[in-house]
Amino acid sequence: MLELLHIRRAEIQDAKALTALFEQPAVHRHMLQQPYPIATVWQDFLQPSLLRHVLVAECDSQVVGEIMLDGYTNPARKHVASIAMAVHTDFQGQGVGSRLMTSALDLADNWLNLQRLELQVFCRNEPAIALYKKHGFEIEGTLRRHAFRAGQFLDAYWMARVR
Template sequence: MLFESTRVKLRKMTKEDTKLYHKWRNDLEVMHSTSPSLDVYPMKATEDFVEYAILGSDVSKGYIMVDKETETPIGIVSLIHIDYKNQNAECIIDIGEKAFWGKGYGAEGLNLLLDYAFYELNLHRISLRVFSFNERATRLYKKIGFELEGKSREALFRDGKWHDVIHMGILQVEHFKKREAK
């Protein structure tokens, strides 16, 4: 499976990506706005996570986002908790290379993942969670077509304060309409 946009292509995550993923996973600045726990992981824990949760699972799929011009891996997009019976999944995105932040790569990568989820896997609904202080991500998700579905009040303690976790979702038909309108 390979999806491409103007600047980004997705490729299936492999065992060889573990070292790079470990770097991103342990960068607290990268994980501050996306990971509920700001733990530092030993390499063995990352290897186990990649092996069992990403590569060895039928309910998770991880893809490396690659900048097409430089062939630089810049982040990861994943579908997790895939429920084939009810045609639902949750998505996650992390831009691990900070030089690519704020330049639209996340939108391209996430749209490619949604294309895969809806066109290839024929899923009906994709959800995500975003921290209330991550306003840039919330704006991005709304622009892509995600709708606010609710929130878990004060579910995250970060930087000395309580924050809500916002729940958003997009349906296959909504994504198709958005893509056709372009």
């Protein structure tokens, strides 16, 4: 299956597919986004930007994953970007996340000259934490009662990769 996986830049016409990806309960429960995403929000999000870089993983013309590097406008933090990703429920555990991360790190290191990548991940999301550690991210701290999700407050780890 992975040999059929294609990583590319997201385009505005991917908004509908990304909306469907984030509608999945097993996806949005691990994100800071609310359920019931709106396609027009994704259309706005995918507008060309010098600071935001969104990649998608595609298999048989279906978007099965997404990763985003979001830079900062503050000149003191221009060497930093936050990172967030999601993988379609049916494709989790098959290397899609690792391929997306490898592509995003190549973009960050070799094209954008980013020195620090940051992310937040819920402490209970062990598969994601393992993926991030595999790609050089380290836990820098715990954000207690970080977000309200599915009726409860959850802690999150602040993780970063510095080169």
